[in-house]
Amino acid sequence: MxxxxxxxxxxxxxxxxxxxxxxxxxxxxxxxxxxxxxxxxxxxxxxxxxxxxxxxxxxxxxxxxxxxxxxxxxxxxxxxxxxxxxxxxxxxxxxxxxxxxxxxxxxxxxxxxxxxxxxxxxxxxxxxxxxxxxxxxxxxxxxxxxxxxxxxxxxxxxxxxxxxxxxxxxxxxxxxxxxxxxxxxxxxxxxxxxxxxxxxxxxxxxxxxxxxxxxxxxxxxxxxxxxxxxxxxxxxxxxxxxxxxxxxxxxxxxxxxxxxxxxxxxxxxxxxxxxxxxxxxxxxxxxxxxxxxxxxxxxxxxxxxxxxxxxxxxxxxxxxxxxxxxxxxxxxxxxxxxxxxxxxxxxxFSRRQLMNAAFNRWMLGNTYGAFGSVTKRRVEIVVEGTLDDDPSDDADWREYRFKGKPGEAERLPRQWAPYHLRLDWLMWFLPLRTVHEEWFYAFLFKLLEADPATLRLLRADPFNGERPRWIRVRNALYEFSSRERFRETHERWEITPLRVLIRPIELRDVAA
Known part of the structure; x- marks a missing residue:
């Protein structure tokens, strides 16, 4: 032997x-x-x-x-x-x-x-x-x-x-x-x-x-x-x-x-x-x-x-x-x-190198790679709801808070890896592609229904399980604050609102 x-x-x-x-x-x-x-x-x-x-x-x-x-x-x-x-x-x-x-x-x-x-x-x-x-x-x-x-x-x-x-x-x-x-x-x-x-x-x-x-x-x-x-x-x-x-x-x-x-x-x-x-x-x-x-x-x-x-x-x-x-x-x-x-x-060694690709349906012998290019600005998708009947800018808009995605200016980001927050990761991709994706609209309608399973994916529901009257989506520029600004304000992010991406929608829009 x-x-x-x-x-x-x-x-x-x-x-x-x-x-x-x-x-x-x-x-x-x-x-x-x-x-x-x-x-x-x-x-x-x-x-x-x-x-x-x-x-x-x-x-x-x-x-x-x-x-x-x-x-x-x-x-x-x-x-x-x-x-x-x-x-x-x-x-x-x-x-x-x-x-x-x-x-x-x-x-x-x-x-x-x-x-x-x-x-x-x-x-x-x-x-x-x-x-x-x-x-x-x-x-x-x-x-x-x-x-x-x-x-x-x-x-x-x-x-x-x-x-x-x-x-x-x-x-x-x-x-x-x-x-x-x-x-x-x-x-x-x-x-x-x-x-x-x-x-x-x-x-x-x-x-x-x-x-x-x-x-x-x-x-x-x-x-x-x-x-x-x-x-x-x-x-x-x-x-x-x-x-x-x-x-x-x-x-x-x-x-x-x-x-x-x-x-x-x-x-x-x-x-x-x-x-x-x-x-x-x-x-x-x-x-x-x-x-x-x-x-x-x-x-x-x-x-x-x-x-x-x-x-x-x-x-x-x-x-x-x-x-x-x-x-x-x-x-x-x-x-x-x-x-x-x-x-x-x-x-x-190919000039057209594929990134994260499988060559067979069993996903064995794959090719890997990540971050071939780096995003220069951090634009975050912000999802808000209101209980008001009139969805104007003067309404009481409240932001949904995610577990891993940046939100409040003063909040310290958490360590999640190796655990994978899939919803939060896909939220990061939206500004790089489009907010008009099937899963994202489904997510918004679940929020309008105050779906318990969907809300458990979030860190905070601003309405404590109650159905919002309207939902809207906007974006904002997020930048890390300097050491000097942090000492003054205790804010880790400088947030600059940009524009509304999806105008207010309500539940009856689901059937539309």
């Missing part, structure tokens, strides 16, 4: 622990987000009801368990199942058994969440949805505590991290001039979709430091990813650079689980030996003594890096027949994912 060890990476147990439990934690957040928001957004009485979208299943050939019928009850059961399974993986319970148990657990998570994403329409049209699906399918083949991590699967996981980082870097270099002249972060912290509690402080940093940030970003996304495949300790150092830069992004804004996904996936290149050398007080505890002994005798199948290693004479390797079967299964899965990676590889 010596040949089996050629496909094993016993020096990457910590990497597997982080990958499996980290991806499972992101699935937990994703299912929790869907449980709390999907019925109001896409349920039977949602803004874009899935039953009305059902006719597109066969036309689009999208794999989903809702193909044979949707109900909010079924959706909630699926989310509950996803929460339970991902929770068990976080606790490490499936990993205690043979490799096929975590394999099945992750494939169930993948199938359940793909079923949700494929009917989620615009509310699930984010790049990190397909990233989570691909990550879940990939780490499914990392095995369990009874066997060492498969080298081939760690390679394709590092390849996924490479595509995520390098794709984002290439999109920026090919995108707006602000990324090439290093001025992108003059604007980004202020105009990003959902600022966090420290975003204003990042925005107020000196402009020369903003240029340093951009240079650091280009280095981390265009140079460092190649070193994920280098010999150790370079690969672990590259992973550490990715982790640090992603933590910087987490501190400066809210991007759902995108940054956390990059951190988890980068850990595929982290070697136990390097970690133990840097942090000798926290040595990795191997769960299978037999293959740990084999690894120590062989010098580590992956001890020289992703492509280098030695082979010793192991004793007591568990389950000889099962070992080679599992080695072949994991190798076949790695080859399958590598073949699917051909299209995104071509896309990375």
């Amino acid at each position: 010596d040949w089996v060890l050629w496909f094993s990476a016993p020096d990457y147990e910590l990497a597997r622990i982080v990958l499996q439990r980290g991806v499972a934690a992101l699935y937990f957040v994703a299912f929790l987000s869907s449980l709390n928001q999907f019925p109001a957004l896409l349920g039977e009485n949602g803004l874009l009801p899935v039953p009305d979208f059902g006719s597109a299943f066969h036309r689009l050939r999208r794999p989903t368990l809702f193909r044979w019928g949707y109900s909010d009850r079924l959706l909630r059961w699926m989310c509950a199942g996803g929460l339970v399974i991902s929770g068990l993986i976080i606790l490490g319970i499936p990993q205690l058994g043979p490799p096929w148990i975590p394999l099945i657990a992750f494939l169930v998570l993948w199938a359940l969440y793909m079923s949700i994403v494929n009917v989620g329409q615009t509310f699930y049209g984010f790049g990190w949805e397909m990233l989570l699906l691909e990550a879940g399918f990939t780490v499914a083949f990392l095995g369990s505590d009874q066997s060492p991590p498969p080298t081939a699967m760690l390679l394709v996981t590092a390849w996924l991290a490479f595509r995520l980082e390098f794709g984002a870097g290439m999109i920026k270099i090919r995108g707006g001039q602000e990324w090439r002249d290093l001025t992108a972060l003059y604007y980004h912290h202020e105009t990003q979709p959902m600022p966090g509690p420290l975003s204003r402080q990042f925005h107020l940093l000196p402009k020369p430091l903003h240029k340093v940030e951009v240079v650091g970003n280009h280095f981390a996304q265009l140079v460092v990813p190649f070193f994920l495949f280098a010999p150790q300790p370079l690969a672990t150092i590259a992973a550490a650079v990715v982790v640090v830069t992603q933590l910087w992004l987490i501190l400066s804004g809210n991007f759902a689980w995108l940054n956390w996904s990059a951190i988890v996936l980068a850990c595929s290149a982290v070697s136990d030996r390097v970690v133990n050398a840097v942090f000798p007080f926290m040595p990795v505890q191997y769960s299978s003594e037999s293959w740990a002994v084999a690894a120590s005798r062989s010098g580590g199948v992956w001890s020289g890096g992703l492509f280098a290693g030695g082979l010793g004479e192991p004793t007591g390797y568990p389950g000889d027949v099962f070992s080679w079967i599992w080695a072949l299964v994991s190798l076949a899965a790695a080859v399958f994912l590598a073949v699917l990676g051909y299209q995104p590889l071509k896309n990375l």
Whole structure:
């Protein structure tokens, strides 16, 4: 059974622990987000009801368990199942058994969440949805505590991290001039979709430091990813650079689980030996003594890096027949994912690079990237209602408050990531496109009805459950206040009203 060890990476147990439990934690957040928001957004009485979208299943050939019928009850059961399974993986319970148990657990998570994403329409049209699906399918083949991590699967996981980082870097270099002249972060912290509690402080940093940030970003996304495949300790150092830069992004804004996904996936290149050398007080505890002994005798199948290693004479390797079967299964899965990676590889070097695109209906082997250009001004959509019969400008207009979207001038933005506020994110896109979207008008009419499920998506209903007489939509320019102005007014935003975009509408307009 010596040949089996050629496909094993016993020096990457910590990497597997982080990958499996980290991806499972992101699935937990994703299912929790869907449980709390999907019925109001896409349920039977949602803004874009899935039953009305059902006719597109066969036309689009999208794999989903809702193909044979949707109900909010079924959706909630699926989310509950996803929460339970991902929770068990976080606790490490499936990993205690043979490799096929975590394999099945992750494939169930993948199938359940793909079923949700494929009917989620615009509310699930984010790049990190397909990233989570691909990550879940990939780490499914990392095995369990009874066997060492498969080298081939760690390679394709590092390849996924490479595509995520390098794709984002290439999109920026090919995108707006602000990324090439290093001025992108003059604007980004202020105009990003959902600022966090420290975003204003990042925005107020000196402009020369903003240029340093951009240079650091280009280095981390265009140079460092190649070193994920280098010999150790370079690969672990590259992973550490990715982790640090992603933590910087987490501190400066809210991007759902995108940054956390990059951190988890980068850990595929982290070697136990390097970690133990840097942090000798926290040595990795191997769960299978037999293959740990084999690894120590062989010098580590992956001890020289992703492509280098030695082979010793192991004793007591568990389950000889099962070992080679599992080695072949994991190798076949790695080859399958590598073949699917051909299209995104071509896309990375294409002049017409696609951003966040899937090349198959299973959302495996995708291409990623974000913020190829940076918005220069922050224009917010403001939704207001009134109880007055006369909807003139003199009426008592009260603003609806969102959980993550900026509102009051003095309010400190909250940290939501990795949780995903889907309504708030789509509100950010409206000024960049148009307010005349189907889901947005449905949202306004739900507010006129004081729909409880819709109101729960908001932070504050100015009418405490009572139906407003009229609803209108306007926009406003939001700018972070200077330190001097904040000391005077305690306002974090300077808000300049612009114009009315949708004139007052009432319930009888629904039928019009």
